[in-house]
Amino acid sequence: xxxxxxxxxxxxxxxxxxxxxxxxxxxxxxxxxxxxxxxxxxxxxxxxxxxxxxxxxxxxxxxxxxxxxxxxxxxxxxxxxxxxxxxxxxxxxxxxxxxxxxxxxxxxxxxxxxxxxxxxxxxxxxxxxxxxxxxxxxxxxxxxxxxxxxxxxxxxxxxxxxxxxxxxxxxxxxxxxxxxxxxxxxxxxxxxxxxxxxxxxxxxxxxxxxxxxxxxxxxxxxxxxxxxxxxxxxxxxxxxxxxxxx
Ligand code: NAD
Numbered sequence: 001x002x003x004x005x006x007x008x009x010x011x012x013x014x015x016x017x018x019x020x021x022x023x024x025x026x027x028x029x030x031x032x033x034x035x036x037x038x039x040x041x042x043x044x045x046x047x048x049x050x051x052x053x054x055x056x057x058x059x060x061x062x063x064x065x066x067x068x069x070x071x072x073x074x075x076x077x078x079x080x081x082x083x084x085x086x087x088x089x090x091x092x093x094x095x096x097x098x099x100x101x102x103x104x105x106x107x108x109x110x111x112x113x114x115x116x117x118x119x120x121x122x123x124x125x126x127x128x129x130x131x132x133x134x135x136x137x138x139x140x141x142x143x144x145x146x147x148x149x150x151x152x153x154x155x156x157x158x159x160x161x162x163x164x165x166x167x168x169x170x171x172x173x174x175x176x177x178x179x180x181x182x183x184x185x186x187x188x189x190x191x192x193x194x195x196x197x198x199x200x201x202x203x204x205x206x207x208x209x210x211x212x213x214x215x216x217x218x219x220x221x222x223x224x225x226x227x228x229x230x231x232x233x234x235x236x237x238x239x240x241x242x243x244x245x246x
Contacts, residue, residue: 002231006243010227013210014184014244019098021182022089023175023200024233026105027189027215031234032080034073034107038191045069054162059131063155067146070158074125082113085188085233088241090114095245100178104190104197106160119175121167121197127159167196179203188214189233192221201225 014020026036035042037050048069052058059066090113093099101118103110106125110118128147129136132154139147139156146155161167175197179185185204192198192213201221205211213225214236222228229236 002229002235002239004230006229006236006240007227008243010210010212010240011243014240017096017182017184019100019178019182020092020096020184020186021100021102021178021200021204021209022092022186022188023179023190023197024089024101024103024105024110024188025190025194025197027191028085028233029080029083029105029107029109030189031083031085031232032107032109034076034080034109036189045072051163054160055164056162057164059155059157059162063157064145067155067157070125070160071145077107077109077125080107080109082109083234085237086110086113086115088237091241091245092237095241098182100174100182102175102178102197102200104194106158119171119178121161121171121175123158123160123168125158125160128156129159131155131157163194172196175200176203179209180207182207182209184212185209186212186214187219187221187225188237190215190219192219 030036053066053069086109093115101115103118103120104122106122108124108126127136128139130149132152137149137156149156179200180203187201201211205224211225212227213221214229214233216230216232
């Protein structure tokens, strides 16, 4: 059991909640072997800082380098499996009549675990889009890195939101609505540093929700959270589900 365990008052709150929202970040996929941006990269990529590769400027400067980094990450994600944290969130969704899952992750592991209606704030690494026309394109068989758009010839890029880019408006609107109307809001495996995702917890707090952080480390949200559960998501969320539903 992680240090401290699940407070009985939290189990009671969740049992009585009408509407629950959850925001996940890369920490929930760490136990599936997908590294967070703040962990050291390995192998070929150890000398690169991901925060310098996940930008439109990096793609403009060196599209091949950025595409190849995403190919490596796609390989990692394809080999990864959803973990007990992803699966426990599916159980929460099944048990609760009003549950909204919002993710900053681009790995699709929530969907592969069985979550339905996930709001993807930052896109999905498994899709590609035309860098000029902004439409989804399936790359054909080609040696080119990056492949070209079959329609206009512009380079394809991953369908993810890079640092400095705007989030998909519909997804952000739905996420903000869920955060502002829930009674309990979970912030799971996120550093609470990347905006505007981090402001969802502030929206929930302002609207009176009980804030629950699940993260082994302290974040800027910790002080304002009603509960800060210090442990890995893959242990804490299943324990939470067990403490509420047995
Ligand atoms: P982040 O790297 O900024 O922070 C990760 C957080 O997870 C940290 O606070 C860390 O303490 C915590 N953490 C580590 N292991 C954990 C565990 N086992 N259980 C719970 N928490 C754990 O990640 P972020 O806040 O998601 O923001 C970075 C950006 O990087 C996002 O935009 C995201 O789209 C992108 N990203 C996504 C993936 C992915 O899809 N898996 C991976 C890397 C980065």
